[in-house]
Amino acid sequence: MSSTTFEAARELAAPSPSLPRRRRWRGGLQGSEFTWAIAFVVPYIGVFVAFVLYPVAYGLWMGHSPALYSELFSDPIYLRTVVNTVLFVGIGVNLKMFGALLMSGFFMRKSWWTKGLLLIYVLPWAVPALPTFISIHWMLNGQWGLVNNVLWDLFHIDGPGWLDTSRWLALGSVITTHIWKWMPFWTVILLAGRMAIPQELYDAADVDGATGVRRFAHVTFPLLANLYLICTLLSTIFVLGEFNEVYFVTGGGPALSTHVLATLGIRDAFQVARPDLGVATVMTALPLLIPLVIILMRKLQTTEVQL
């Protein structure tokens, strides 16, 4: 019975030239079907309106007063926070993505142990963020932390207080934590991208005598560049709003010197009890965030199939 249905369906469904891949239901939606379609999409629209649109509008309204921004720009802590955010995103994302690019090449090796190594390597991504950040926080403790204990046992060096003496050490710790946590994830993504490159291209390059660096520069990278760019953009957007890493590794210290916009905003809102100032703090990221989102959307639209 079902086979005849299929045949009938096939005969009826003459391919429409305008929509070759994703055709609408034949004849459009009729009568009650339209009601069904609306009913199916209403739950998500409800979620979107109640929990995205309304909060966004409310946030814009909360942070609309220009006085908030003049208050922010005259605050040295805020200015330092902006510098921290730029450093964290700029250095963190790029080091991480470049590392992931190299690592994905390493995991293309066909040794028997690379697969097992990959399982260990993705652990930071698999383990929930919070426990590991708390662990890193304690590991970097100047007095009793594992890092300084190891430094003392091996080299008899008194390690510094990584998190509570210097802004740069603390910020470096946060960036290192970020790379530790997220490099595996992007490595897996880039690895999938590399695997999608047809082997024939490498064979052709082999015939032409390209090896090592030249093979990478002339075959791998041009084919991976787009994916790399999209990943970097996406990662930049995500990291701009990163909260947990800074909050748990340094807590914004020493002396509020390592806050980023997200943690400072939450601090303003909940510890200082100035939600409007908190909203204004995170809103100042929009001039950077919006262009990035627009570029990303453009990129995604133009690169549907091409890898």
Added chain:
Amino acid sequence: MSAVTADGVAKRRPNYRLRRKLTEAAAVAFACVLVIWTVTPIYNMVFVSLETHGDVFTSNIWPAHPTLKSFWIVLTEDYWYLQYFWHQFANSIYIGAATTFITLLVGSLASFSIGRMRLKNGWIVSNAALLTYVIPASFLAIPFYSIMIKYGLANNLWAVIFAEVTFATPYAIFIFQQYGVSIPIELDEAARIDGASPLQVYLLIYLPLMAPALVAVGTYALLLAWNEYLYQFMLLSSVKSMTVPVALAQFLNSDEAPWNYMMATAIIYAIPPIAVYYAFRRRMTAGLTMGGVKG
């Protein structure tokens, strides 16, 4: 001429073999560094959890008197900070399960309507979803909190569930639409001709065929809800409504943080997601790369 080639090959071969061995050795050395780099924070977690309370504040790099006592104390709630551990654990499970279910339901219904039934102007909805995906959750947190108070959901688990659903559904819709393209639309049409209602098509044809995508997105939503901290911290304030990560972070603020208990709690809390992750790793990576690679 042939002699020259033979000679060249004979000269080159040992050199080539040596180079190959050297690269292999370098790779192994690099792998060792990589393992140390990856495992150290996790080792630290395990190591501290096995220490006795007094040993935490010494300069050991492995547990001098390894003991499982910390785990036992956490499991029996035998410390004043851990009084409601199992209650909080159940809260985490409840939030994870509800988030997964609602995300799958709302996401699959929406993408069925937009992607299969081709609801007019449905692209607006999917673009709105995509835009939500790129709003950093922490930027939306403060107004979200104010609004949850207005909705009367302060200190309520459902506030957190709605928050997690909000941030998981866009990804769900995106993946479902990508995956849905691979299911022939003729199936829907055949069912319609047989007189199936859209609800029947959704339940009997769409959902079963979407199973791999459902698994991928379900895993994603579950892990998102289990691992998220900020919204749970903001929205849940009483000891009984808290989830494990919120309670765990409270330790940090106490004067004398019991690090061995904290790490034991952290490990117990981390085991379920790690198990889920490794069980569904392939499916999840497939889902992620589907989103990430194809765009």
